Amino acid sequence: MKKIVISGEGGQGIRFIAHALAVALIQLGYHVSLLYDYDSAIRTQKSLAYLTYDEKPIGSPMVEVADIMLMLSKKEDKVCARKIVCESGLCTDEQVPFSELGAEKFGGAIFGNTIALGHLLKMIGVDIGKLDMEKTFPKKLFEENIKAVRFGYEFEHLESRE
């Protein structure tokens, strides 16, 4: 069983990342549970996605100790994680300038979340070559998102910062 928490704030695409990741894992035959927990003030308030996947059916969808946490803002500090990947400056584990890379490489900071998704897919060992991309990603900005995912997936070879 693997437990992942994606943490950020409304407007950062937390649900986009989590949904695509869940769809990818279902394609690979896993049982998946994805729970969204957010403040309905929405923008700039905390937004969390708890994702659990396993080869067996999943009991609790709540994650309190994650194997990996992707942190895009510091609205939530109550989740423990064995490994944290974060937007630069938010943690002392692995820091990646996702927003900066999104703006620099793809013309918008928002693509930082797609780069983060690619990075996450790599970290959990998903072979993205096996995924049906059309089923995994929304039609809107499809080509750009695919490129950003691939960029994030290969990112560690470029400039991983520990």
Added chain:
Amino acid sequence: MKTLLGGNDAFFQGALRAGANYFAGYPISPTTEILTLAAERAEEQQDFHFLQAEDEIAAAIAVVSASLAGAKAFTATSGPGFSLMQEAISWGYRVEAPTVFFESQRVGPSTGAPTFPAQEDILQAMHGAHGTYYPLAFYPNSPAECYTLAVTAFNAAEEAMQPVIFLCDGYVSHLYEPVDLEALEIPPAVPRSRPPLGTGKRHFTGIAADEEGIPRTGNPQVQEAWVRKVKKRNEEVAKRYPLYEYKERDSDTLLISYGSTSRVVAPLQERFSHFRPIRIFPVLKEELRKACEGYEHIVVLEANDGQYAMLVEHAIGREVEKIPLLGGKISLSRIKEPLKEVLGVELEDVL
């Protein structure tokens, strides 16, 4: 084929499977997805009707009215909206309108802490409106169950000819899991029990009336006969749906939880016996009595301050331990300390 489906989406798909063709509502988290789906459906299908009302009062009246006109009608709301709907729900009981009210609970009272989950409207689902009536309410704990139970709720509404409350909470509404809708076992949809407008004699009134719909407010026998009739019908329908889950373990402790709390305590279910009511109302008295026999500790875990626990105590005739999970966070770490205190055991291994 399995697709990723959320609790709200699954309920809506289940409503369609049951034959629902009218939705009226007012947006409120954590149920707005259902209103959005209903609006999209009405745009695509001419035989599905949608109304975004000016508030929840109007929406609930529209739902009851649409039912009287022959539609399978429903709405979706949360605590504040559910409060506003109570008068129309009372009217629905009086005019025997088969309707489904989806109520996904969030932290209250008042606006509270949207859209964080709670289970604080259990007693309101039982008797939030005025007068003598007999509630029917169901509470799923997964998207798959939101789908199957939606069909059950619409069927029970038709059979009992009354509003049925479909309880939910913020976590179940926003829980997404892979579901193969075609593979689920679904009961056949019960057809409309009320003849459509334009057939027979019709007179609907909120006033105590006889079978012809003629007001008989000064005649206590008429009112009493009506109460007996609807009570009998409610009891007969409830007997068809004695829905619960009971997992027995070699333990002196029985945990009772429902909705998202029952999912969060799943790791504890390996160690302790567990009872999950799915039909919340009428209370599963016999089933609870039987399940509770022989346990030293009976612990009710719920995201309110003992609402269902009180009903359990009434049903089984003894006190139970209560672990309230308040404030919008339903997690094992919040259960660990109070459960340790109640049972005097370490729980490190389950976290």
